[in-house]
Amino acid sequence: MTDTAAVATWLADFAALVHENANLLTDLDRQIGDADHGSNMERGMTAVAALDPGQYPEPAALLKAAGMTLVSTVGGASGPLFGTFFLRLATAATGPDMSPAEFAAGLEAGLAGVVARGKASEGDKTMIDSLAPAVRACQEAIAGGDSLADALHKAAEAAAAGRDATVPLIARKGRASYLGERSRGVQDPGATSVALLIESAARTLH
């Protein structure tokens, strides 16, 4: 079940994953951006992990607080984008326990929010390249009767594949786009963070 405690476990696990991978994320950003993605995400998720789940009786409230925390601590493009993702995910949650269908719909709302805020499309070499396939995989699996855990495992695989597929792309949005052809050959840092987010969801939510 996806109650506040489960969401808190997911957020704490994602924060730990970001911490473990902060150097990798910054290193990818050094190659095609400005060398701050890891430190920015780590600052934001450390603040999110410090939220007291006891203050939020329902998942929607905790997810909303997580989104606002990211918006107000991360800065850059990642703050508004990851913040918007959680704020929109929160809108799909009703009551003390999110159903698998609600969670899948929330992921889709999160993706729509990121697309609206960032004005990027799939193939632009951004976080959307791993988020969009993950959301589709999750939706399809839930519609086909999978459990949330199974659906999220499929979503995590799709996110990882989408992340890997950013390597040969030329960036068309964000700071990497200024490099043109020279952005080819490097994995997108934002897509890498999204893959961690979904991987973390798959191992903490059931």
Place this chain on the structure above:
Amino acid sequence: MKKLINDAGAVVRDSLLGVEAAHADRVRVDHEHRVILRREPTRQGKVAVISGGGSGHEPLHGGFVGIGMLDAAVCGEVFTSPTPDQIMAATTAVDAGAGVLHVVKNYTGDIMNFEMAAELADAESGVRVAAVVVDDDVAVQDSLYTAGRRGVGLTVLLEKIVGAAAEEGRDLDSCLKVAQQVVATGRSMGMALTSCTVPAAGKPTFDLGEGEMELGIGIHGEPGRERLPLGSAKEVAAQLVEPILADLDFAGDAIVMVNAMGGTPLIELYIVYAEVKALLESRGVTIVRNLVGNYITSLEMAGCSVTVLKADDDLLKLWDAPVNTPGLRWGA
């Protein structure tokens, strides 16, 4: 990494303590929101002009807070846009009933955070916000397939000119119009001899070999469009000026800035300025005002940028108006 810092995670915070200590006669600092404000509150009925962005470009933006220029500057982490709540705090602090003009450099993060802040400020306190987006970097050639041209050197000239317009008592729409005129008639191009090291990252953003330069850089230590062999100052001046002239017809009077990226000595910058001036004059551009120095930097990066802005009587009058900020001062 060799830097004069106490803690790689507290560079912006510690630097703001120094700004406050050094310039208390002109500015004050809201440490909670990392906003540098004029010491005196905005005059009632005056349009407030604020800017902000990642830190590491000093004196931009905080060094340009004061009479005749900005009312406040919002400081993000190094090379990272400030957050909406920081920007909103600055916006509501400086509003004096005539509205607030946001000067935003065209980067994905800055655009999103300033947009969210304007939405919040309008929803929560009814402050009227207008925004001008600076996108003067001719190195970004194909805006259709990128995030668009970056905001670089022209931001300095715009903040001076729009700050004077607001000081003179022009309303928000008029200030916005002047700002848009500057954006429409100014262009920049930059180059780097070295990269720079973001304190939190600990190592240089890229490596450049002896005898190499990056042409078409922005202001975040990021690589440019091309890596080329480094020629003489005369050749570099041409590599910076020609793309600017190819982009817009600048024949006539102009305000020109030759800006160092933080690690280039003035003796070299003046060599570049002489070459830039000679080249522009040979192409029918007369420099009527200039700035030569470190105005918009990229930490300790060595390199320079050239900015050219068409000058008309109104812009020159605003340019010459008194300004008294830590980073730019004349007539006051």
